[in-house]
Amino acid sequence: MGKIYVVGIGPGGPGDTTPRVEAALAASDVLVGYTTYIQLVRERYPEKEIVATPMTTEVERCRACRELALGGKTVSMVCSGDAGVYGMAGLVHQVCRDFPELEIQVLPGVTAATAGAALLGAPLVHDFAAVSLSDALTPWETIARRLLLAAEGDFVLCLYNPASKKRPNTLRQAAELLLRRRAPDTPCGLARRIGREGEESWLCTLGELGEQPADMFTTVFVGNSQTQVVNGRLVTPRGYEGKGTL
């Protein structure tokens, strides 16, 4: 009986991959992953067997891990960011449901929420909600409802999958919903290709958010009612101002 590691390699370069994840990759016979992400580790482990499958074949990818592990291999399911945030950690457990004897270990990584936040400053220092704008697996009504309730609760918002070629308008739709509950001058930020070639980040207001050029490699941050721009950085206060002079 083999073993499945489900690992998040962080947003981009090897500098954001934890030593525990590197050790799991090094200890694996096979690295399995989405074609684009597996490229990020392939060159670091040229000797490993690689199973790369395209997007929309997630169930097959998890089954491949299961079969390899049942056959005695040590396998790493490689995800970008953190494997447990919109990653494969859940599906691997579901696909292996009938094999409780199979060892599955999820190893955490740096997710786009915290990596993007670090690039932009400190938007997530107070309570926040992560919402994926992809309606591939979730009805848009559920997404819209969550956006409105999170805005009503004055959560900072971190939006994953803000747009894609098939969904060029979802960020605009989300911004319009949020404008029902938040002021148009609410500070927002976008981070793109975090930790990879072409990394960029920039600020805008909620009123301008709908027109921003976001894609599948972009993570979007919408401030709460207290979020400020401090020397060009997006900063959400935690409340220390109330405790004395800053």
Added chain:
Amino acid sequence: MGKIYVVGIGPGGPGDTTPRVEAALAASDVLVGYTTYIQLVRERYPEKEIVATPMTTEVERCRACRELALGGKTVSMVCSGDAGVYGMAGLVHQVCRDFPELEIQVLPGVTAATAGAALLGAPLVHDFAAVSLSDALTPWETIARRLLLAAEGDFVLCLYNPASKKRPNTLRQAAELLLRRRAPDTPCGLARRIGREGEESWLCTLGELGEQPADMFTTVFVGNSQTQVVNGRLVTPRGYEGKGTL
């Protein structure tokens, strides 16, 4: 003019600290941090100057960083987990507001939400909200309102700072609020001392959550309406079931 790195060393051991953060620590003249967390890195960098300040002196700690950097030192503000999630990244920017020429770089780390999730299985695979139950800087009314709205939106919840010696009842109060919107058999999980000596994690139901022995080193997860227990792990489906047979 020096530089300030604001770094998250991850939840516990060096295996969860990213290489970029290690490089920043190694490049720093001084390591500044909360007494408990700075111990975690002190032994790794015995030659560094250390400035350790106790809890509730966060503003002073950030000012110490600022003064050291203005004096030409390279300083790392050391946080546990990720520096931008209930960490010092925001306050450092605020305290340095009048010194725009001072270089501040936040480096992301593995936060307790994703590290605890990995220990428990995969609870955060779908939309989630992070809420701190500490009312030291946030009125309890705001916290309660956020819990109710997040529950209404069927977000998975990740609760930071669920209890402390001064606040032995906050997790019970939070559980009672959530029970107004979620079924008592909603699967929950707790992770304690993640990545450190004495690490433990366990599952319970929302009905049992209020009685769990949580402390400042515990992170709590409350499932959404779809979260399941799969072979002893807490798993939130992302929706692939609808796409074909698992």
